[in-house]
Every structure is written in C-alpha cells, then in structure tokens.
Amino acid sequence: MTKEAETSKDTTTTSTNKSDKYKTKTILVAGGAGYIGTHIVVELLQAGFSNVVVIDNLCNSSREAIRRVEKITNANVTFYEVDIAKQPEAVNDICTKHRFYCCIHLAGLKAVGEKCPTPIAILPKQFAMHNELARVSQSEQMQQLHLSSTACVYGNAPVPYTEKDPAGHGLNSPYGKTKYFSEEIIRDFGIFFFFKKKKRGNPFLFFIF
Numbered sequence: 001m002t003k004e005a006e007t008s009k010d011t012t013t014t015s016t017n018k019s020d021k022y023k024t025k026t027i028l029v030a031g032g033a034g035y036i037g038t039h040i041v042v043e044l045l046q047a048g049f050s051n052v053v054v055i056d057n058l059c060n061s062s063r064e065a066i067r068r069v070e071k072i073t074n075a076n077v078t079f080y081e082v083d084i085a086k087q088p089e090a091v092n093d094i095c096t097k098h099r100f101y102c103c104i105h106l107a108g109l110k111a112v113g114e115k116c117p118t119p120i121a122i123l124p125k126q127f128a129m130h131n132e133l134a135r136v137s138q139s140e141q142m143q144q145l146h147l148s149s150t151a152c153v154y155g156n157a158p159v160p161y162t163e164k165d166p167a168g169h170g171l172n173s174p175y176g177k178t179k180y181f182s183e184e185i186i187r188d189f190g191i192f193f194f195f196k197k198k199k200r201g202n203p204f205l206f207f208i209f
C-alpha cells in the first residue's frame with residue numbers, strides 16, 4: 001500500500017511487520033459505496049485494515065452496497081452519507097473524529113460526457129470536492145492522498161498508454177478534462193502541502209487509473 005512497504009529491501013518478516021503497522025491506521029474512502037470504492041474497501045478489510053470509513057452521498061450507489069461489503073468481509077464499515085462538496089462542516093467533524101492517515105478519493109461523476117456537453121456544468125461540484133478533501137488532507141496525521149483518475153487524461157496519445165505519456169493533450173471529452181484539471185489541482189496541492197509534511201512524515205501522493 002505504501003511506497004515504503006513496496007520498496008523495502010528487508011526480509012519478508014520485516015516487511016510484514018512494517019505493513020502491519022499501517023493496518024491500525026484509519027483509512028477514509030470517499031465515494032466508497034461506488035463500484036471501485038466497494039472493491040477497494042473489501043480489499044482493505046481482507047488485507048487486515050480494520051479501521052475503514054466510507055463517506056458517500058449515494059448519488060450513484062446505495063447503502064445496500066456497504067451492507068454487502070460487510071457481509072462479504074464479516075467486518076464493520078463506518079459509513080457516513082455526506083455530500084463532500086456541500087457539507088464541509090460534516091466532513092470536518094468526521095475528520096476530527098477519525099484522524100485519518102490516508103484518503104482514497106473516488107467520489108466523482110463518471111461518464112460525464114453522456115449527460116453534459118461541457119465541463120463547466122460539473123466543474124464547480126468536482127472542484128469543490130477536491131478542494132474539501134485537499135483541505136482535510138492538510139491535517140497533521142494525513143500522510144497519503146490517492147485520487148482516482150482516468151485513462152482519458154492521455155487524450156490522443158497512441159495506445160497503449162504508459163504513465164510516462166504526457167497528460168492533458170488532445171483531450172476530447174468533458175470527463176477527461178475534469179479529471180485532468182483535478183489531477184493538476186491535487187498535484188499542486190500535494191507538492192505544496194506534502195512537501196511541508198515530508199519533514200515529519202512519509203507522505204505520498206498517488207493517482208489511481
């Protein structure tokens with residue numbers, strides 16, 4: 001899960017001990033009731049992360065998804081029905097209560113292009129969400145922010161894409177554009193805030209595609 005664990009040259013036992021250390025941390029999964037979110041929550045719980053908290057406004061998912069995750073894993077998921085963009089105080093209260101170590105940010109509107117001719121209509125909502133999670137991530141204990149993006153950010157680059165391809169050129173869908181802008185915002189924020197944190201922690205900024 002962490003770069004530290006991935007790149008460790010220690011013995012298996014030591015690596016296990018290192019990753020065990022993270023399993024006691026509290027993980028926030030924003031949009032965790034959705035398709036990818038529920039899979040990630042199952043993986044986290046089955047890997048031994050016992051403190052997983054989901055916030056989701058259920059605009060494209062249901063409470064039933066969380067119940068099924070609990071049934072599959074035989075574990076409890078702390079769930080809050082919250083609209084991140086519209087309820088910053090609720091997000092604040094949840095973050096103060098749980099003191100998250102890591103945020104996996106999957107809350108977003110997918111296939112925006114089908115319903116929305118321009119990105120403008122959805123930009124304020126998407127960016128309000130990033131802004132809110134970025135703000136929350138400034139807390140002392142938050143060390144990782146993972147953003148779910150999309151291959152659409154590579155626009156007209158030849159397939160197969162690689163992570164070294166330049167993003168943001170020839171973007172041909174509002175969805176890809178909003179994700180690209182989101183990446184840029186989160187990247188700027190990450191460089192700015194996590195740089196400061198580096199002195200006292202081991203921060204990483206990840207993009208999930």
Ligand SMILES: O=c1ccn([C@@H]2O[C@H](COP(=O)(O)OP(=O)(O)O[C@H]3O[C@H](CO)[C@@H](O)[C@H](O)[C@H]3O)[C@@H](O)[C@H]2O)c(=O)[nH]1
Nearest residue numbers: 031033034035036037056057058059060061106107108149
């Ligand atoms: O303002 C919002 C918008 C959406 N959601 C939730 O976010 C989740 C998104 O999940 P889903 O619609 O099932 O999409 P996924 O297939 O999981 O899409 C994932 O992968 C997409 C492509 O990378 C990303 O756009 C999404 O953010 C990411 O969740 C859902 O539960 C929504 O209810 C919110 O909580 N708040």
